[in-house]
Amino acid sequence: GEEVAQTPKHLVRGEGQKAKLYCAPIKGHSYVFWYQQVLKNEFKFLISFQNENVFDETGMPKERFSAKCLPNSPCSLEIQATKLEDSAVYFCASSQNYPGGNQPQHFGDGTRLSIL
Amino acid sequence: QQPVQSPQAVILREGEDAVINCSSSKALYSVHWYRQKHGEAPVFLMILLKGGEQKGHDKISASFNEKKQQSSLYLTASQLSYSGTYFCGTDYTGNQFYFGTGTSLTVIP
Secondary structure: OOOOEEEOOEEEEOOOOOEEEEEEOOOOOOEEEEEEEOOOOOEEEEEEEEOOEEEEOOOOOOOOEEEEOOOOOOEEEEEOOOOHHHOEEEEEEEEOOOOOOOOOOEEOOOEEEEEO | OOOEEEOOEEEEEOOOOEEEEEEOOOOOOOEEEEEEOOOOOOEEEEEEOOOOOEEEEOOEEEEEEOOOOEEEEEEOOOOHHHOEEEEEEEEOOOOOEEEOOOEEEEEEO
16 A cells, blocks of 8 residues: 555553454555654664564563564554553554665554553 | 753744754764654655755745754744644664754744
């Protein structure tokens, strides 16, 4: 598609439950990025993929967060045993090439995750 | 490692100009600028790849001073539609993108 599609738009979970977010990148884009944005509005990098392969996962809280990008499927970000502090807007972005060069990141509309 | 932006917030009257700075403690390879309106996704504005490069789009332009490890975004004759939070972004290591701390810009009539 021509846009990054994120689903769902809103997700409400009780503390301790699992949350799964999806992202379909723009067709032809090789890189996918996940970011977490909390109240301060600052973006925290979580993980990036080059096609199906993890490119960088240094931002991921590894105990409870996991992510995948499988062929012919939307990418996913899963949070096990959610905590109140996981409440945030999660953005996915895709890039034709890596943004260290001359390619911009195109963002989806985000998924607002609320942990009660 | 996150680039630091200044000011944190600015309020302008329509028609006034503003400058937003993005400073890094490490060498910048390239600088991206994005604008995010409240409740929406960030939107790409421009990329500067080389030291000394300047770009413009409508009445928004930017410069990149590689030696000073700094980029500046210039908004001239601001319009109400310019309101939002502006983020710079850069890559230091070749595999992780860092967004700046953000600058909230509010344009009032």
